[in-house]
Amino acid sequence: MMNKLLDVENVSISFIQYTAGLNQRDLKVITDLTLDVSEAEILAVLGSSGSGKSLLAHAIFGILPENANLSGTIKYGGKVLSQKDKEEIRGKDIALIPQSVNFLDPLMKISDQAIGYTENDNEKKEKKIKQRKIFEQYNLGPEVDDMYPFQLSGGMARRVLVSTALLSKPKLVVADEPTPGLDQKTVKETLNHFKKMKEDGVGVLLITHDIHAALEIADRIGIFYAGYVIEIAENKDFSGDGENLLHPYTKALYNALPANGFKLTKGHQPLHGEIPKGCPYYDRCEIRLDKCSEERPQLINLGNKKVRCFKYEDGV
Amino acid sequence: MELIGKNISFKYSSSKGYLLKDINVKFSNDKIFGLVGDSGSGKSTLCKILSAYIRNYEGNVTLDDNNLPKKDFCPVQLIYQHPEKVMNPKWKMIKILSESWNVDEDLLSEFGIQNSWMKRFPQELSGGELQRFSVLRALNPMTKFLIADEMTTMLDAITQVQILESVLKIVKDRKMGFLLVSHDMDLVSTICDDIIYLKDINNV
Amino acid sequence: MVNPNKNKSLNPLSKINLRTKTLLIIGLTILILVLIVICSFFIDSKEITTNFLIINQPPSFEHLFGTDWLGRDMFTRTIKGLGLSIQIGACASLLSSAIAIVLAFIGSINQKFDTFVAWFVDLFLSIPHILLIILISISLGGGALGVTIGVAFTHWTSLTRVLRAEIKQINTSDFVKLSERFGKSRLWIAKEHILPLVITQIIVGTILIFPHAIMHEASVTFLGFGLSPHEPAIGIILAESMKYLATGNWWLALFPGLALLIIVLLFDIAGENIKKILDPTSAND
Numbered sequence: 001m002m003n004k005l006l007d008v009e010n011v012s013i014s015f016i017q018y019t020a021g022l023n024q025r026d027l028k029v030i031t032d033l034t035l036d037v038s039e040a041e042i043l044a045v046l047g048s049s050g051s052g053k054s055l056l057a058h059a060i061f062g063i064l065p066e067n068a069n070l071s072g073t074i075k076y077g078g079k080v081l082s083q084k085d086k087e088e089i090r091g092k093d094i095a096l097i098p099q100s101v102n103f104l105d106p107l108m109k110i111s112d113q114a115i116g117y118t119e120n121d122n123e124k125k126e127k128k129i130k131q132r133k134i135f136e137q138y139n140l141g142p143e144v145d146d147m148y149p150f151q152l153s154g155g156m157a158r159r160v161l162v163s164t165a166l167l168s169k170p171k172l173v174v175a176d177e178p179t180p181g182l183d184q185k186t187v188k189e190t191l192n193h194f195k196k197m198k199e200d201g202v203g204v205l206l207i208t209h210d211i212h213a214a215l216e217i218a219d220r221i222g223i224f225y226a227g228y229v230i231e232i233a234e235n236k237d238f239s240g241d242g243e244n245l246l247h248p249y250t251k252a253l254y255n256a257l258p259a260n261g262f263k264l265t266k267g268h269q270p271l272h273g274e275i276p277k278g279c280p281y282y283d284r285c286e287i288r289l290d291k292c293s294e295e296r297p298q299l300i301n302l303g304n305k306k307v308r309c310f311k312y313e314d315g316v
Numbered sequence: 317m318e319l320i321g322k323n324i325s326f327k328y329s330s331s332k333g334y335l336l337k338d339i340n341v342k343f344s345n346d347k348i349f350g351l352v353g354d355s356g357s358g359k360s361t362l363c364k365i366l367s368a369y370i371r372n373y374e375g376n377v378t379l380d381d382n383n384l385p386k387k388d389f390c391p392v393q394l395i396y397q398h399p400e401k402v403m404n405p406k407w408k409m410i411k412i413l414s415e416s417w418n419v420d421e422d423l424l425s426e427f428g429i430q431n432s433w434m435k436r437f438p439q440e441l442s443g444g445e446l447q448r449f450s451v452l453r454a455l456n457p458m459t460k461f462l463i464a465d466e467m468t469t470m471l472d473a474i475t476q477v478q479i480l481e482s483v484l485k486i487v488k489d490r491k492m493g494f495l496l497v498s499h500d501m502d503l504v505s506t507i508c509d510d511i512i513y514l515k516d517i518n519n520v
Numbered sequence: 521m522v523n524p525n526k527n528k529s530l531n532p533l534s535k536i537n538l539r540t541k542t543l544l545i546i547g548l549t550i551l552i553l554v555l556i557v558i559c560s561f562f563i564d565s566k567e568i569t570t571n572f573l574i575i576n577q578p579p580s581f582e583h584l585f586g587t588d589w590l591g592r593d594m595f596t597r598t599i600k601g602l603g604l605s606i607q608i609g610a611c612a613s614l615l616s617s618a619i620a621i622v623l624a625f626i627g628s629i630n631q632k633f634d635t636f637v638a639w640f641v642d643l644f645l646s647i648p649h650i651l652l653i654i655l656i657s658i659s660l661g662g663g664a665l666g667v668t669i670g671v672a673f674t675h676w677t678s679l680t681r682v683l684r685a686e687i688k689q690i691n692t693s694d695f696v697k698l699s700e701r702f703g704k705s706r707l708w709i710a711k712e713h714i715l716p717l718v719i720t721q722i723i724v725g726t727i728l729i730f731p732h733a734i735m736h737e738a739s740v741t742f743l744g745f746g747l748s749p750h751e752p753a754i755g756i757i758l759a760e761s762m763k764y765l766a767t768g769n770w771w772l773a774l775f776p777g778l779a780l781l782i783i784v785l786l787f788d789i790a791g792e793n794i795k796k797i798l799d800p801t802s803a804n805d
Contacts, residue, residue, distance in 0.1 A: 048444055264477045
């Protein structure tokens with residue numbers, strides 16, 4: 001077992017939201033999320049778009065909006081991170097690969113953005129050399145340095161974001177939806193970047209809605225359902241008829257893939273704020289127990305795997 | 317019922333070369349058609365031409381020998397990849413749905429639309445929920461042919477099955493034509509009877 | 521539900537959420553403005569009598585803003601003047617935004633109309649405001665009507681620009697294109713799709729025209745091209761007091777001037793806060 005880099009324990013994120021008139025309510029978007037990422041490991045968090053999973057990345061980097069409430073602990077290298085720590089280590093030990101070039105300053109040249117703030121000219125020169133070297137590795141010629149974000153093509157933009165994130169030699173990279181809107185070739189190329197990071201011993205937290213991308217590169221996959229992580233499965237479990245997958249939702253998801261039977265499962269994920277009292281999957285579950293409607297199952301630790309289901313209380 | 321595109325060519329006014337050149341396609345309602353192509357190959361543009369979104373193209377599109385109407389309801393309806401873009405953010409779902417037609421209760425439950433969703437704004441629902449609405453809008457009784465351009469790309473596998481199964485059921489019931497456009501070969505070969513590769517018919 | 525007392529604080533305002541606070545500010549400013557207008561209605565011009573026993577008195581508790589060279593109470597005159605200013609401002613800004621809305625929608629019909637509207641906006645912007653107001657006001661025979669029309673016809677340009685850009689963007693949106701494919705008419709789309717999306721800009725734009733309108737009304741009147749000297753307008757008061765400033769009667773200009781400034785600021789505050797309430801991007805702060 002490699003060293004653990006990131007430990008997210010029982011993290012919940014909620015928003016204060018106005019309902020009718022002047023009333024406010026606390027809207028839980030992520031509930032009781034637990035996961036960990038080790039060195040040279042890719043962990044994918046798989047959830048449907050708009051489910052709020054991006055907030056996990058924002059929480060790790062301490063960039064949640066003002067009206068968000070965060071509870072639970074986020075540890076890096078065994079140490080609990082405070083907001084100040086997050087500001088300290090982000091962009092150094094941990095780096096974010098954002099969703100799109102829209103996260104770059106549209107009026108700043110690419111190389112200047114990649115280098116970031118420098119104290120003096122010497123430091124700038126040093127960083128410039130490093131930046132050039134890493135851009136070269138990602139097949140970005142010198143002409144890219146003087147370009148502005150809007151001049152980049154989809155694949156180029158992706159490479160700029162990846163190489164910029166790697167500039168500080170981070171130990172952990174968090175990638176937020178790195179694949180949507182890209183053509184198949186660029187998706188493949190982007191996924192290869194992550195494989196390479198893994199070979200270099202970097203831990204990767206991949207937040208995505210794309211099950212194909214997750215299955216292609218991730219070692220373990222966390223399944224996000226209605227704001228909960230309901231299972232963390234190993235990649236090899238996604239094979240055959242999905243018999244090694246634990247949670248009924250994960251099984252249903254796997255069997256719904258066109259290549260695995262295109263099997264229909266009824267029902268839908270509950271909306272934020274309408275999540276039932278017991279298990280979030282209760283109304284769709286085929287193996288539900290009586291207590292599932294009343295009591296919320298905890299995430300059960302099964303070694304490398306985790307599952308949130310009463311069926312596995314006594315192990316697999 | 318036949319949707320026919322004859323000698324369709326298209327180029328953007330800003331570019332020199334043609335994106336689509338001399339494309340001839342013929343779709344009928346006795347089969348489910350699939351169109352496959354890389355992104356950027358012009359398949360979305362072809363869809364927009366076939367559904368009267370783009371009008372400044374060369375060639376001719378006819379549905380049962382009639383040109384597509386410019387002002388009235390278009391019998392060829394297109395469903396996009398991003399449902400949130402085809403919904404006015406200031407409208408509630410009930411108004412969004414009834415912009416097209418008055419959908420009956422049976423169809424709502426067939427598509428798994430909850431009553432509580434009707435009073436919500438599009439921002440408050442997820443992509444999968446919104447896409448159900450956007451599909452139902454396109455299933456107006458006047459619609460003869462449905463084009464789904466990467467309709468389920470942003471959705472999870474379970475929602476993909478749910479929406480496609482419901483759509484196919486109605487398409488068959490009403491004897492409508494259906495064209496599924498996707499990059500996902502597994503999906504196209506699972507659903508479609510006839511698969512067309514854009515690069516085979518595009519003469520650029 | 522959030523417990524509003526979660527963050528215990530001695531400041532009672534901290535218990536109130538931001539939306540309540542914003543609404544309070546809007547309510548207060550509007551209350552003050554409405555009060556001034558109502559008060560001014562009850563002040564009969566004839567009641568502002570000349571009293572030569574108390575001419576040129578500096579501010580005191582009896583006469584808050586002092587008295588002028590005819591012994592008239594400056595506070596009553598100022599309130600009456602402000603009431604008039606607000607009424608003219610209201611008429612002018614409503615008329616202005618009506619012009620802006622009509623032009624912006626005309627511009628959205630087709631390219632030709634759009635070019636015309638753009639040209640029309642540029643034409644009006646190329647002439648100095650004050651000059652145009654004076655010209656229109658004089659040609660209409662001056663007075664309240666002349667000033668109102670003059671101010672209204674010069675203040676629609678910026679709102680028109682904003683609306684034009686906004687409508688252009690909405691017209692290229694996918695939901696409008698889909699609406700066309702559903703066979704909806706241009707008029708239906710303008711009413712159902714576009715109007716709800718620009719209503720915020722219209723409301724806030726109208727309120728933000730207010731301070732400009734009031735200021736311009738006062739300045740034109742001050743220059744002698746606006747309201748007649750018999751009206752108790754702020755511009756008239758300021759113009760008259762100029763003659764007495766040299767003799768040390770500072771209160772004649774200071775208080776009416778300050779009052780005008782405060783009214784303008786109140787409108788600005790109201791506008792900004794209404795924007796906060798209506799603008800969804802800041803809605804959940």
